[in-house]
Amino acid sequence: MSAIDKDYLSYQQQLAARIRWFALLLFIPITLLTIFHGLIVEKYLMTGVFALSLVGFLLSFQAHQAHRGVLATQLFMASLYLIFLANVFINLGATSEVYYWILVLPIVNVFLNRFWLQIGWLALFLIPLLLPFPDKYLPLDSASYSGAAFALLAMTVLLLVVKEFFIKSELNLSEVNRELEYQQKIVDSSIPMLKITPDGKIIYASLAIAHLLGKGVNAIIGKNFAELGLISLSTDPKIWQQDRSNWEGILYIEMGAKSYWLDAVIKPEYNLFGEKSGFLLIAENITREQSLQNQANHDQLTGALNRRVFDEFIYQAVHEFQRHRDPICLVICDLDHFKSVNDTHGHLVGDDVLKAFYQVAKDGLRQTDLLARWGGEEFAILMPMTTQNEALAVVEKLRIKVESTHWPKQIQLTCSFGLCQLHERWEPKTWFEKTDICLYQAKENGRNQVVCFSQ
Numbered sequence: 001m002s003a004i005d006k007d008y009l010s011y012q013q014q015l016a017a018r019i020r021w022f023a024l025l026l027f028i029p030i031t032l033l034t035i036f037h038g039l040i041v042e043k044y045l046m047t048g049v050f051a052l053s054l055v056g057f058l059l060s061f062q063a064h065q066a067h068r069g070v071l072a073t074q075l076f077m078a079s080l081y082l083i084f085l086a087n088v089f090i091n092l093g094a095t096s097e098v099y100y101w102i103l104v105l106p107i108v109n110v111f112l113n114r115f116w117l118q119i120g121w122l123a124l125f126l127i128p129l130l131l132p133f134p135d136k137y138l139p140l141d142s143a144s145y146s147g148a149a150f151a152l153l154a155m156t157v158l159l160l161v162v163k164e165f166f167i168k169s170e171l172n173l174s175e176v177n178r179e180l181e182y183q184q185k186i187v188d189s190s191i192p193m194l195k196i197t198p199d200g201k202i203i204y205a206s207l208a209i210a211h212l213l214g215k216g217v218n219a220i221i222g223k224n225f226a227e228l229g230l231i232s233l234s235t236d237p238k239i240w241q242q243d244r245s246n247w248e249g250i251l252y253i254e255m256g257a258k259s260y261w262l263d264a265v266i267k268p269e270y271n272l273f274g275e276k277s278g279f280l281l282i283a284e285n286i287t288r289e290q291s292l293q294n295q296a297n298h299d300q301l302t303g304a305l306n307r308r309v310f311d312e313f314i315y316q317a318v319h320e321f322q323r324h325r326d327p328i329c330l331v332i333c334d335l336d337h338f339k340s341v342n343d344t345h346g347h348l349v350g351d352d353v354l355k356a357f358y359q360v361a362k363d364g365l366r367q368t369d370l371l372a373r374w375g376g377e378e379f380a381i382l383m384p385m386t387t388q389n390e391a392l393a394v395v396e397k398l399r400i401k402v403e404s405t406h407w408p409k410q411i412q413l414t415c416s417f418g419l420c421q422l423h424e425r426w427e428p429k430t431w432f433e434k435t436d437i438c439l440y441q442a443k444e445n446g447r448n449q450v451v452c453f454s455q
């Protein structure tokens with residue numbers, strides 16, 4: 001049996017169960033009412049037949065509840081058949097009642113029964129209508145019965161056609177839906193995606209991005225984009241609000257010991273009225289491509305980003321700044337009198353201090369800040385979306401932290417910082433030189449301090 005045949009049958013069974021349920025809910029009260037009506041107008045035969053049918057309906061209901069679908073249907077059909085026979089042979093007062101059953105019977109028969117049972121029941125319905133009973137036993141004339149038989153046949157054929165069409169189109173639709181769901185699952189688990197409202201709230205996260213972020217989808221939905229810790233030089237959704245174009249760039253995620261690189265596009269989305277309804281982030285995980293480079297991207301001793309990558313980030317930052325003008329700061333820090341650490345305790349202790357310094361500095365910064373080892377005992381920090389005053393507060397805290405940390409061998413370590421916010425029309429080289437001059441001044445002024453750029 002093909003898959004579609006199986007679907008067809010199970011769908012037909014489900015449909016039959018639903019129809020049977022509704023029919024029972026409908027027929028049980030109708031039959032009850034008819035019994036009372038029969039008792040009132042003293043039609044005892046009619047009352048007896050309907051009472052028997054009621055028993056049939058109740059048994060059918062019980063079988064339905066016990067999930068014995070075929071038995072339930074046959075009991076139901078038999079109960080209806082009793083009522084039908086009463087209408088054919090007993091004058092219940094209204095001649096049109098036979099026609100009423102001719103409408104009801106085919107509906108129930110066609111939708112509840114499989115093909116051969118339908119034929120069997122149809123034959124049973126036709127027998128009392130077509131057999132040449134003497135007219136004196138019948139309440140209607142013979143033309144009415146042959147007319148009813150014809151109507152019953154026509155109605156059955158019509159309903160068969162309708163049902164086939166109905167089920168086939170339903171099945172086709174559900175197959176299309178299933179295919180779509182399947183494709184959606186593949187996309188969801190393989191492509192990192194986010195939907196973000198204009199104010200930065202995440203309303204959809206694909207499984208793939210949840211996996212990269214080391215969180216469940218539900219833990220991401222409802223968060224603000226800025227909280228995810230995706231590092232780029234312009235991660236604030238506010239900047240995209242300004243124009244209609246896509247944002248394209250590289251995002252970097254650090255998850256404990258693991259790190260990922262995403263080549264991302266962030267597209268603004270619009271509603272029917274042309275208003276911005278949010279953003280769609282679609283990314284490609286390029287970590288594998290970067291992994292070889294990754295080793296070349298990090299400093300061997302501390303694990304910090306190295307100068308080569310940091311240089312690239314500085315160039316990117318200057319480029320982004322020309323488009324969006326979001327504040328961004330560069331910090332260069334240099335450990336004070338580090339030579340004496342080496343001279344007193346040896347190079348290996350010096351190495352340990354450098355590693356420990358990287359951790360202390362990293363912990364003191366936001367996830368979106370980039371920390372690199374610039375060379376020797378010098379580190380550089382890039383702080384996107386940060387003004388000079390905001391950066392000063394962070395760096396000052398870091399300076400105090402370095403001063404108060406217990407370093408190996410009870411070394412008293414301090415650090416000097418140069419800090420400079422990027423200005424318009426500055427080249428990367430100018431920005432770096434200005435920051436370096438600040439650092440030089442910090443050293444000149446006696447070390448263990450932060451010097452900010454001023455015009």
Ligand SMILES: Nc1nc2c(ncn2[C@@H]2O[C@H](COP(=O)(O)OP(=O)(O)OP(=O)(O)O)[C@@H](O)[C@H]2O)c(=O)[nH]1
Pocket residue numbers: 301334335336337338339340342346347348349350351354375376377443447
């Ligand atoms: N242990 C260790 N030392 C390093 C490393 N890279 C550079 N250094 C040392 O860092 C010291 C830097 O010394 P200087 O440039 O004179 O500066 P300083 O002693 O820190 O003095 P100021 O910067 O003026 O405060 C040198 O002794 C270098 O050997 C390294 O990877 N490991």
